[in-house]
Amino acid sequence: xxxxxxxxxxxxxxxxxxxxxxxxxxxxxxxxxxxxxxxxxxxxxxxxxxxxxxxxxxxxxxxxxxxxxxxxxxxxxxxxxxxxxxxxxxxxxxxxxxxxxxxxxxxxxxxxxxxxxxxxxxxxxxxxxxxxxxxxxxxxxxxxxxxxxxxxxxxxxxxxxxxxxxxxxxxxxxxxxxxxxxxxxxxxxxxxxxxxxxxxxxxxxxxxxxxxxxxxxxxxxxxxxxxxxxxxxxxxxxxxxxxxxxxxxxxxxxxxxxxxxxxxxxxxxxxxxxxxxxx
Amino acid sequence: xxxxxxxxxxxxxxxxxxxxxxxxxxxxxxxxxxxxxxxxxxxxxxxxxxxxxxxxxxxxxxxxxxxxxxxxxxxxxxxxxxxxxxxxxxxxxxxxxxxxxxxxxxxxxxxxxxxxxxxxxxxxxxxxxxxxxxxxxxxxxxxxxxxxxxxxxxxxxxxxxxxxxxxxxxxxxxxxxxxxxxxxxxxxxxxxxxxxxxxxxxxxxxxxxxxxxxxxxxxxxxxxxxxxxxxxxxxxxxxxxxxxxxxxxxxxxxxxxxxxxxxxxxxxxxxxxxxxxxxxxxxxxxxxxxxxxxxxxxxxxxxxxxxxxxxxxxxxxxxxxxxxxxxxxxxxxxxxxxxxxxxxxxxxxxxxxxxxxxxxxxxxxxxxxxxxxxxxxxxxxx
Numbered sequence: 185x186x187x188x189x190x191x192x193x194x195x196x197x198x199x200x201x202x203x204x205x206x207x208x209x210x211x212x213x214x215x216x217x218x219x220x221x222x223x224x225x226x227x228x229x230x231x232x233x234x235x236x237x238x239x240x241x242x243x244x245x246x247x248x249x250x251x252x253x254x255x256x257x258x259x260x261x262x263x264x265x266x267x268x269x270x271x272x273x274x275x276x277x278x279x280x281x282x283x284x285x286x287x288x289x290x291x292x293x294x295x296x297x298x299x300x301x302x303x304x305x306x307x308x309x310x311x312x313x314x315x316x317x318x319x320x321x322x323x324x325x326x327x328x329x330x331x332x333x334x335x336x337x338x339x340x341x342x343x344x345x346x347x348x349x350x351x352x353x354x355x356x357x358x359x360x361x362x363x364x365x366x367x368x369x370x371x372x373x374x375x376x377x378x379x380x381x382x383x384x385x386x387x388x389x390x391x392x393x394x395x396x397x398x399x400x401x402x403x404x405x406x407x408x409x410x411x412x413x414x415x416x417x418x419x420x421x422x423x424x425x426x427x428x429x430x431x432x433x434x435x436x437x438x439x440x441x442x443x444x445x446x447x448x449x450x451x452x453x454x455x456x457x458x459x460x461x462x463x
Numbered sequence: 464x465x466x467x468x469x470x471x472x473x474x475x476x477x478x479x480x481x482x483x484x485x486x487x488x489x490x491x492x493x494x495x496x497x498x499x500x501x502x503x504x505x506x507x508x509x510x511x512x513x514x515x516x517x518x519x520x521x522x523x524x525x526x527x528x529x530x531x532x533x534x535x536x537x538x539x540x541x542x543x544x545x546x547x548x549x550x551x552x553x554x555x556x557x558x559x560x561x562x563x564x565x566x567x568x569x570x571x572x573x574x575x576x577x578x579x580x581x582x583x584x585x586x587x588x589x590x591x592x593x594x595x596x597x598x599x600x601x602x603x604x605x606x607x608x609x610x611x612x613x614x615x616x617x618x619x620x621x622x623x624x625x626x627x628x629x630x631x632x633x634x635x636x637x638x639x640x641x642x643x644x645x646x647x648x649x650x651x652x653x654x655x656x657x658x659x660x661x662x663x664x665x666x667x668x669x670x671x672x673x674x675x676x677x678x679x680x681x682x683x684x685x686x687x688x689x690x691x692x693x694x695x696x697x698x699x700x701x702x703x704x705x706x707x708x709x710x711x712x713x714x715x716x717x718x719x720x721x722x723x724x725x726x727x728x729x730x731x732x733x734x735x736x737x738x739x740x741x742x743x744x745x746x747x748x749x750x751x752x753x754x755x756x757x758x759x760x761x762x763x764x765x766x767x768x769x770x771x772x773x774x775x776x777x778x779x780x781x782x783x784x785x786x787x788x789x790x791x792x793x794x795x796x797x798x799x800x801x802x803x804x805x806x807x808x809x810x811x812x813x814x815x816x817x818x819x820x821x822x823x824x825x826x827x828x829x830x831x832x833x834x835x836x837x838x839x840x841x842x843x844x845x
Contacts, residue, residue, distance in 0.1 A: 353536055354569035356556045358583030358634070368582075372573045 208431065215424035222419045232425040242410060242426060249390055249407040252321065256328035257385035261378055263329065264336025264385075269370065271337070272344040273352070284341075290334040299398030302327045306399060319401030327399045328392060332385035339384065343377035344370075376445075383441060387434060477701075478511040479687060487512040487670055488533070488638060493542030495528050502528040504694035505542070515664050515671045517681035519717070520691030526674045529691070530640050533672065534563045547637055557586070562636040566643040568627035570615040576602070576626050577611040583634045601629040604663065621652050628660075632667065641673045645680060657683050678718045682706070690714050706766075712843050715764040722770070722810045723843075724763045736842060737781070738763060744806035748781035750837040762843045767813040769839040772800065772831045783834040786810070788827050800825070802833060 215233075219226035236242060271284050290298060306316060306323050316322045351373070355365040371378075393408040400406065405413070407430070414423050478484040486509035495503040503525040510516045518526040531537045533544060535556030543552045551559055562583070571579050577598055584594045602608045605625040615623055624647070631639055644660065645653045661684060664671050675681050681688045682702040689699040690713070698710045709715035712723065726740030726747060738747040738761060747763050777783055786804040793816075800812040812833060825831065 348567060348569065350565050350567055350569040351571060353534075353556070354563070354565055354630075355571070355582065356536075357534060357561075357563045358630070359557050359586035360582070361557055364586065369571060 211424050212428045212431070215421060215428045217421055217424075220421065222421055222424070232421045233429070235422055236425050236429070239422070241405075242407070245405050245407045245410040248321070248324075248404060252324050252328060252406065253386045253389040256325050256332050256389040257382045259325070259329045260332035260336050260385045261382045264333040264381060265340050265374070265378065267333065267337040268340030268344060269366070272341045273349065273370075287337045287341075288334055290331045291338070295392075295394035298331065299327070299395040302330070302395065303398045319399055320404045323399040323401075324396060324404065324406070327395050328389040331392075331395070332389055335384050335388060336378075336381035339377050339381040340374055343374050347373055380441070383437060387437075390430075390434075477686075478514075479509070484511060486510060487514075487547055488672070489543075489545040490529070490533075491543045491545065493529070493532060493539045493544060495525075495532060495537060496540045501694050503532070503539075506694070506696050508689060508696060508699065510670065510672065513668050513670055514686045515661065515673065515684055517673045517675055517685035517688040518691055519675055519678060519681040519688050521676055521717075523693075524691040525694040526676075526691045527642060530563075530642055530672065530674045533638070534561060534640055535559050560637040561640060562631040562634055562638075563640040564627050564631040564642065564644055566646055568615075568623045568647075570623060570626060570630070572615055574614075575611065576607060576613050576615070576618070579615070579626060580630045580633050583630065587634070597633055601633045602626075604632075605629045620647055621656070624648060624656070628663070632663070632669070635667075636669065638670045638672065641671060643675055644673060646675070646677075653680070660684065682718070690717060692717075708841060709764060709843065712762060712764070715841070715843060719766060720811060721764045721766055724765070724808075726761060726763065728759045728761055735837070738842070742806060742808055744784045744786075744804050744808075746781045747840060748837050749840045749842055751842070753842050763840045764843055765835055765840045767799070767811045768797075768815075770810070770812045770833050770835050772802075772812055772814060772825060772833060774825075774829075774831060776832050777834045779834060782837065782840070783832055785830065785832055788825060788829050788831055791825070791827055802831065804833070 214222055214225075216228050216230060217225055218229035218231065267287055271280065271287065274280075302323075303319075306319065306326075309315060310317065316326070352365050352369055355369045356362070360368060391408060392406070393412055396406050396409055397412075400409070407426075411423055411426060414420060474480055488508075488510040490506055490508040490510075492505050492507050493503060494501065494505050506525075506529060518529060520526040528537060532539050533546075535551070535554060539552060543550055545551065546559070546561065551561075571582065574582065580598045580601055581594050584597060589597070599608065599611075602611055605628055607622060607625045607629060610618065610622060610626075615626070618626065624644070628644070631641075645656055648656060657680060673681070673684060675684075685702060687699060687701050688705060690697045690705065692713055698705060698714045700708075705714060705718055709718065709721075715721045715723070724738075724740045724743040724747060726738035726742060728736060729739045729746075730737035731752065733752040735748060735750050736753055738749070740747050740763070743763075749763065753761075771777070784804050784806070786802045788800055789803045789809065790801040792799040792801075795816070797813050797815045800814065802810050802812055804810060810833065
C-alpha cells in the first residue's frame with residue numbers, strides 16, 4: 185500500500201517537474217544544435233555561443249539590462265523598505281488600509297497599462313518640466329523602480345509583521361532615537377528580507393519586456409527587447425544560446441541564495457539545541 | 464485600614480503611611496481610550512521612592528496599558544504622569560529616566576549579551592571604558608558574566624531573563640518597569656528568581672513597578688500592590704491588608720480563595736455587627752462596625768484557613784454552622800475540605816497537616832461543625 189502510494193507520488197512529481205522544465209530543457213538542447221534551422225538537429229556544436237560574444241548589439245543590450253537591473257533593484261530596496269516600514273510600524277493613520285492595498289497594486293496591474301501610463305507621464309513631464317529628456321536609461325530606471333519597489337515593500341512588510349515590534353520599543357526605551365532604532369535594530373533584523381527583495385527586483389527588472397518597450401527610446405534596447413525583436417524575425421539558435429546563458433546566470437544566483445539560507449537555518453538550529461541542552 | 468500604623472510615627476520603610484511624604488511617581492486621573500474602548504479609566508495612584516509596587520489584574524484589566532503609558536509608548540487621552548517632580552506625560556520614551564523589562568525580554572537577536580547590555584549606555588554617549596566596566600559589573604550582578612559573548616538564541620529562558628534585567632538596570636534608571644518579569648519561567652525557577660529580584664531591588668534602591676496577573680507573585684514581591692479591574696484601580700494596599708481586608712468581592716475573590724455568605728444586617732454597632740445569614744445557616748458576628756442602612760443586604764467574606772472544623776459543637780452561639788464533609792483533597796502541607804452546610808451552601812476549609820499521623824482523621828460524609836472567630840470575617844461593601 186505504502187509502496188504504491190510512493191510510486192504514484194513519484195509519477196505525480198515527475199509530471200509536475202516535466203511540465204515546468206521541459207520547455208527550458210528543449211531550448212537548452214537546441215542551443216547546441218549545429219544547424220541554423222532551429223528544429224532540425226544536425227549535430228552538437230557550441231558555435232552559437234561563440235557568435236553571441238561577437239554580437240555587439242546583444243552585448244550592448246546585456247550591459248544596459250544589467251546596469252538598469254542593478255540600479256533599479258538598489259533604489260527599489262531603499263524606497264520599498266521605507267514604504268514597508270511606514271505601513272507596518274506607524275500607528276494607525278487615515279487611509280493606511282487603502283495605502284497598503286495601493287502599494288501592492290503594481291504587482292497585479294496589467295503591464296501594458298503601467299507601461300502606457302508611465303509613457304504618458306514622461307511625455308507630459310518633458311513638456312512641462314523639460315525632464316527627463318527623451319526616453320532612455322533614466323526613464324527605464326524610474327519605471328523599473330516603480331514596480332520593483334512594490335515587491336520590496338511587500339517582502340519587507342511581511343518580515344516586519346513577523347518581527348516583534350517590542351524589540352524596537354526596547355531600543356527606544358534604552359534611549360535610542362527613532363532613526364537610531366531603525367539603523368541599529370530594524371535594518372539588521374530585516375537584512376535577509378532586503379537581500380531577497382533585491383534579488384527579486386533584479387530578476388524582475390532584468391526580465392521585463394512590456395513596460396521597457398513603452399518607456400525606452402532608440403538605442404536603449406534591453407536584452408529581452410533584443411531577444412523579442414530577433415524572434416519576430418524567426419527563432420535562431422543564437423537566441424537559444426543567449427536565453428540559455430541568461431538561465432545559467434539566474435540559476436546560479438538562486439542556488440547560491442537557497443544554499444546560504446539553508447546553511448544559516450541549520451547553524452541557528454544547532455546553536456538552539458546546544459543552548460537547550462545547557463551547554 | 465492600618466489604623467494602628469497610622470497612629471504611630473510613620474515607618475521610614477513605609478512612606479505611604481506618612482501623610483507628609485512626597486510620592487515619587489504620581490499618576491493623576493489618567494485615562495486611555497482606544498477608539499470606543501476605555502483601557503484605563505481615570506486612574507490616580509501615588510508610588511513612593513524605592514517601592515516595589517505590583518499592579519495586579521487579569522488580562523484586559525488595563526495594567527499593561529498603564530505600564531506602557533509610564534514607559535512612554537502610549538500617550539494618555541487625559542491626565543498627567545509625574546515622575547520625580549517632572550511632568551512626563553508627553554515626553555517620548557527615549558527621553559524618560561525610566562527603563563522597562565519586557566515580558567518577552569525583547570533582546571536584540573543580532574547582538575551579543577554584552578552588546579545588548581551596553582546599548583543603552585552607548586546611546587547616552589558614556590565613554591567606552593566606563594561602558595565596559597558597568598556592563599561587566601551588571602552581568603556579574605545577574606550572574607551572567609561568563610556568557611558575555613553569547614547571542615540571545617544561545618541562552619536558556621532563565622538566562623535571557625537575567626540579561627534583560629541587566630540591560631534594563633545598567634542605566635541606573637529612576638524607575639524600572641517590569642512587565643510580567645517571571646511569566647515565561649517555569650514554577651521552580653520563578654520562585655527562586657522572585658527572591659533574587661527582591662534582593663537586587665533592595666541592593667540598588669531603584670523604584671520598581673511590576674505588572675503581573677499572578678497573585679502569589681504580587682504577594683511575595685510587593686511592598687504595596689494595586690488591584691486593577693476593567694481599567695480601574697479597585698484597591699491599593701500592602702499585601703497583608705489586601706488579603707485580610709479586601710474592600711470588595713472582586714478583590715476578595717481575586718486574591719486567594721474565599722467563602723462568601725449573603726445576609727441581612729440586624730445589628731450595627733460601632734464595635735461590631737450581626738448579620739442574619741440563611742446562606743451560612745447561622746448569625747454572623749464580625750467585630751468591626753460598618754456604616755450602612757439597617758436591614759441592608761451585605762456579604763461577609765471568610766478565608767478558608769480561618770474556619771475551624773470540629774466533631775463537637777464548639778459552644779459559641781454565633782459563627783457556627785453544621786455541615787457534612789463532601790470531599791477532602793490532601794495537598795501534603797495542608798488538606799482542603801469541601802463542606803456542604805445544612806443550608807445547602809458549599810464552602811471550602813483548609814487545615815494545615817500539623818502531625819504526620821492523625822489518630823482519628825476526618826472522613827468524607829462525616830458531619831462536622833464549622834466555626835470561626837469574631838475577627839475572621841470581613842463585611843464587604845461592594
